[in-house]
Amino acid sequence: MDILTIVGLIGGFASLLIGAVLKGASIPFLIQPSAFVIVVPTTLFASLITVPLPKFSKIIEGLKMAFGTSKEDLLQVKVQLVELANVVRREGMLALETKADEITNPFIKRAVDLMVLGVEEHVLVESLESEIARVEEDYEIAIEYWKTAAESAPTFGLVGAVFGLMKALKSLDNANELAHGISAAFVATVYGISFSYLVFGPISKKIKVKSKEEILKMQMVLDACRMMIRGENPRLIEEKLNSYVEVK
Numbered sequence: 001m002d003i004l005t006i007v008g009l010i011g012g013f014a015s016l017l018i019g020a021v022l023k024g025a026s027i028p029f030l031i032q033p034s035a036f037v038i039v040v041p042t043t044l045f046a047s048l049i050t051v052p053l054p055k056f057s058k059i060i061e062g063l064k065m066a067f068g069t070s071k072e073d074l075l076q077v078k079v080q081l082v083e084l085a086n087v088v089r090r091e092g093m094l095a096l097e098t099k100a101d102e103i104t105n106p107f108i109k110r111a112v113d114l115m116v117l118g119v120e121e122h123v124l125v126e127s128l129e130s131e132i133a134r135v136e137e138d139y140e141i142a143i144e145y146w147k148t149a150a151e152s153a154p155t156f157g158l159v160g161a162v163f164g165l166m167k168a169l170k171s172l173d174n175a176n177e178l179a180h181g182i183s184a185a186f187v188a189t190v191y192g193i194s195f196s197y198l199v200f201g202p203i204s205k206k207i208k209v210k211s212k213e214e215i216l217k218m219q220m221v222l223d224a225c226r227m228m229i230r231g232e233n234p235r236l237i238e239e240k241l242n243s244y245v246e247v248k
Contacts, residue, residue, distance in 0.1 A: 005067050005206060012198040035188035038160035039153060040195055046156075047148040055141050062142025066206040070213070072105060077217045078241040080108060081224040085234035093118070093228070107131065107218050111225045121229045128222045132215060139211035146204035150196045157192015161185045220244045 020030060051059060072080075080103070087095050097116045103109040110131065114124050164185025168178055220241055227237045 002067055002069055002206075005202075008202060009199065013194075016194060016198070029184070030187060030190070032184065032187045035160045035164070035191050038163065039156045039188055039191040042156050042159075043149050043153045043192075043195070043200070046152055047145050050148050051141060051145055055138065058138045058141045059145050062139065062146065062207045062211075063203065065142075065210050066203045070210070072217070074213065074217060074220070074245045077105065077108070077220055078238070078245055080105065081221065081241060082234060082238045084108075084112065085224065085228055085237045088228050089234050105217075105221075108221050111221050115225060115229060121226055124225060124229060125222065128218070128225070132218045132222070135218065136211075136215055139207065139214070143204050143208050143211065146200050146207065150201035150204055153196035153200055154189075154192040157189040160188025160192070164188060216244055 017027060017030070021027065048056075084096060084099065087099060093115055096112050100109060100112055100116070103112060107128075111124070111128060114127060119127075162185075164187075165182065168181025168185055223240055223244075224237055227240065
C-alpha cells in the first residue's frame, strides 16, 4: 500500500472539512447525496467515453498502481540483471535457461527466453521495444482517464449548482428557504472542485510518476540484455545500470 497516497487523500479531505467547520459550515449540511451523484458518478461515467472497451481494465490497473507499491524497485532489478550477466559471463548464454524458473519479473523472463533461443540483437531489441511501447500505451490510457475526470469534475459541479439554483428559485416567496437553497446549491461546486484537485488529478499524476519508473525498469532490462548478447563485461553492464538507479 502506498502510504503517501492514503495520507494525501485522508489529510486533504480532513483539512478541507476542518477549514469548512472553522468557517462556520456544518458537516451534515455538506453531505448531500444528490450533489455527490451529479458530480462523482457522472464524471467517472463520462470519462469512460475516452477509453476503448478492450482497455477498460487498464483504468483499474492504474488505480491499483496509484494505491499500491511496486514488487521491485530499480535497485532490485539492477541486482537481478547483474547476476544474470555474471551467469552469462561464466557459463554462457544457455546457462540462463536454468535460471528462468527463478525469475519473477515477467519482462526479464521474456528477455531471458529470447536470449536462450539465441535470437540476434536486433530481434531482441525489436521484440522488447514493442512490449515497452504497448505497456506505455496502456499506462497512458489510465493516466488520461483520470486526467479527464479531473478536468470534468468542476464542470459537473457547476451543473449540480445550476440544478440546485433552479430548485431554490422556486422559493422566491420565502427568503429563508431561498437563502438555504442557494447555499446548498453550491455544495455541488465544492464537490466538483474537491474531487478534481484532491482525488482525480493526484491519482492521474501518481500513475504517471509510477509508470515512468516501470518503463525505466523495462529500459534497464533492454540495455542489459543487449550488452549481454554483445558479450560485454558484467562490470560494464553494472556501470550502465547504475545510471538508471541514480536517475531515480
